[in-house]
Structures are given as C-alpha cells and as structure tokens.
Amino acid sequence: MSWTSPFSLPGKWFKGNLHTHTTASDGLLSPEEAIAWYRERGYDFVALTDHWVLSEKTSVATDFVTIRGTELDGPGYHLVALGIDSLPARELAESPQALVKDVVAQGGLAFFAHPYWTGQTSADIAPVQGILGLEVFNSVCEQMIGRGYARVHWDDLLAQGRRLYGFAVDDVHWKHGAAGKGFVMVRAEELTEEALLQALRKGHFYASTGPAILDLRLIHQDDGQLALFVHCSPCQEIVFFASGPLGRRFVAEERLLTSASFHLLPEQVYLRVECRDPFGGVAWSNPIFVQDVLKA
Ligand SMILES: [Zn+2]
Ligand SMILES: [Zn+2]
Known part of the structure; x- marks a missing residue:
C-alpha cells in the first residue's frame, strides 16, 4: 500500500458541509433554505443529516449537489451516515457496530459525530470497525460548550493504527451561530454525490475552519530523509502530529508561514498536519501511515 496525495489527483476541489439539521428534525431552516444558505456562500455541496430522517436526493443545480444523509x-454515541438508501432499523442503534454494519452494507459511509461533546473516549471508539473517521471539529459543540475539538481522540486512535479520517462540520441547527465554520474540501473528478462519496472513502479531502491547504506531498530532505511537505495559506503555526511525542510544531517569527516539512520515521506510526492561522482557524490534513510510504 502506498499513499496518494489528493493534490496529485486530477479533478477539482469542492467545498461542503456534511452535518446539517433542518426543520425535518430540530433545525430552524427548511431543507430548501439550508441548501440555499450554503449555495449562496460558495459551497459546492451539503449533506442534510436530520436525526433519524434520511434526506432525499435533490437536484439543485449543476454547480451544487446534495448528499443523502x-x-x-444510540447509548453514548452519535453517528453521521451518508449515501444510504434507507434508514437503518432503530433497534440496531443499541450498538454503534450494528448501525455501522448496516450503513456500510448499503454502500454508505459513517463517521462519529462530536465525540468530545458526547463524552465518548477513544477507547469507546476503538472497537468499532468500518467507520470512516470522526469529527475533529464540530462547530455547534464548540459554540455551545467549548467541546468542539476532538484532536486527542483522533490521535489516540491513529497511534493505535486505526485508519480514521478527520471531518470538520457545522452541525448547524440555525440557532447557535454555528453555520459556516467547519467544512471539508474534497478532491473529486466531478461534482456528483457518487464522486464525492468515493473521494471521502479514499480520504481525498481535508477539513478546515478557515485556512487552505494548497499542497501536500512527500519530498526528500537535504539529508536524504523522506519528509511530508505542506504548502498552505499564511499561518501562524504548522504542526505535525505523530504517535506520542514524535511530531513537531513550527511557529511563525517575522512573517507568517506558508510551508513546512517534517521527516517520516517508522516509530511515528502516522503523520498528519494542522495549519493554524492567526485568527483561530485550522486546517487538518488526513493522516499518512508511515509504513505505507517507507515500504513502498
Ligand atoms: Zn449529534
Ligand atoms: Zn447533529
């Protein structure tokens, strides 16, 4: 197995919010109003994800699509499910594993919502197979109680070798000021539900609350070591996270940073990067698994 940078792929970057509530459950805007809100602000897609209500495939326009969700x-967890044809049976919710199994069997994908808000630990998540990832940022949970970030959950699981992606979402209900904060940028060949879901499944995306990641690739440093290189919009800090203490933080001095690189070592297990701007915005790359690239 090797690693393919989404920046090396053909296609375009599409911006979207994958966690949205409407009047179909506990949100204040109708589905049409929610779709219009995102479309008017330059988003390319949105997934309407009301509680136990599966949104329908709607055709909005050629330049905007919706993802069914x-x-x-269930007890102690919330799960976002995308790209399914029918709502799983309620009794499956007793265990997240049974729900995830149903979603995946339908050809859909699932990720854990706001684990920090729910009180889930990485140990609760670790046994669940088949999930695509977790929300590393959830806007409404940050707005309401300051528990929107789930970095530690994610890093714990990655260090155990779990291949999980990080999502940033609004989880907007249209009453807490959560809209327009967390989003994903997906690299896909075309703007269709199918192409977006396929790209998400492969990890061809990054999450953000502001900054842009402009390139992510492997380079050889002057000393010959393989390194992960990132190029981003101007940031105050660029931080590489790896297993335990094996990452590195770079901080801007006279001018803001737009690139950084850091070596890959087998004992790191994984490497992911966060680009943090001076306004509190963060962009999260998905992880690279070091053994994939050092063996390749
Ligand atoms: Zn929730
Ligand atoms: Zn929600």
Whole structure:
C-alpha cells in the first residue's frame, strides 16, 4: 500500500458541509433554505443529516449537489451516515457496530459525530470497525460548550493504527451561530454525490475552519530523509502530529508561514498536519501511515 496525495489527483476541489439539521428534525431552516444558505456562500455541496430522517436526493443545480444523509444515535454515541438508501432499523442503534454494519452494507459511509461533546473516549471508539473517521471539529459543540475539538481522540486512535479520517462540520441547527465554520474540501473528478462519496472513502479531502491547504506531498530532505511537505495559506503555526511525542510544531517569527516539512520515521506510526492561522482557524490534513510510504 502506498499513499496518494489528493493534490496529485486530477479533478477539482469542492467545498461542503456534511452535518446539517433542518426543520425535518430540530433545525430552524427548511431543507430548501439550508441548501440555499450554503449555495449562496460558495459551497459546492451539503449533506442534510436530520436525526433519524434520511434526506432525499435533490437536484439543485449543476454547480451544487446534495448528499443523502442522516444522524443516528444510540447509548453514548452519535453517528453521521451518508449515501444510504434507507434508514437503518432503530433497534440496531443499541450498538454503534450494528448501525455501522448496516450503513456500510448499503454502500454508505459513517463517521462519529462530536465525540468530545458526547463524552465518548477513544477507547469507546476503538472497537468499532468500518467507520470512516470522526469529527475533529464540530462547530455547534464548540459554540455551545467549548467541546468542539476532538484532536486527542483522533490521535489516540491513529497511534493505535486505526485508519480514521478527520471531518470538520457545522452541525448547524440555525440557532447557535454555528453555520459556516467547519467544512471539508474534497478532491473529486466531478461534482456528483457518487464522486464525492468515493473521494471521502479514499480520504481525498481535508477539513478546515478557515485556512487552505494548497499542497501536500512527500519530498526528500537535504539529508536524504523522506519528509511530508505542506504548502498552505499564511499561518501562524504548522504542526505535525505523530504517535506520542514524535511530531513537531513550527511557529511563525517575522512573517507568517506558508510551508513546512517534517521527516517520516517508522516509530511515528502516522503523520498528519494542522495549519493554524492567526485568527483561530485550522486546517487538518488526513493522516499518512508511515509504513505505507517507507515500504513502498
Ligand atoms: Zn449529534
Ligand atoms: Zn447533529
């Protein structure tokens, strides 16, 4: 297995919000109003994910698409499910594993919503197979109680070798000021539900609350070591996260940073990068698994 940078792929970058509530459950805007809100602000797609209500495939315009979705929950967890044809049976919710199995069997994908808000630990998440990732940022949870970031959950799981992607979402209900904060940028060949879901499944995306990642690739440093290079919009800090203490933080001095690189070592297990701007915005790359690239 090797690693393909989404920046090396053909296609375009599409911006979207994958966690949205409407009047179909506990949100204040109608589905049409929610779609219009995102479309008017330059987003390319949105997934309406009302609680136990599966949104329908709607055709909006050639330059904007919706992804079918819902938010499911059971004891101690919430789960966003995308790209499914029918709502899973309620009784499956007793265990997240049973729900995820159903979603995946339908050809859909699932990720855990706001684990920090829910009180889930990485140990709760670790046994669940088949999930695509977790929300590393959830806007409404940050707005309401300051528990929107789930970096530690993600890093714990990555260090155990779990291949999980990080999502940033609004989880907007249109009453807490959460709209327009967390989004994903997806690299896909075309703007269709199918192409977007396929790209998400492969990790061909990054999450953000502001900054742009402009390139991510492997380079050979002057000392011959393989390194991960990132190019981003001007940032105050660029931080590489790896297993335990094996990452590195770079901080701007006289001028803001637009690139950084950091070596890959087998004991790191994984490497991911966060680009943090001076206004509190963060962009999160998905992880690279070091053994994939050092062996390749
Ligand atoms: Zn939730
Ligand atoms: Zn929600």
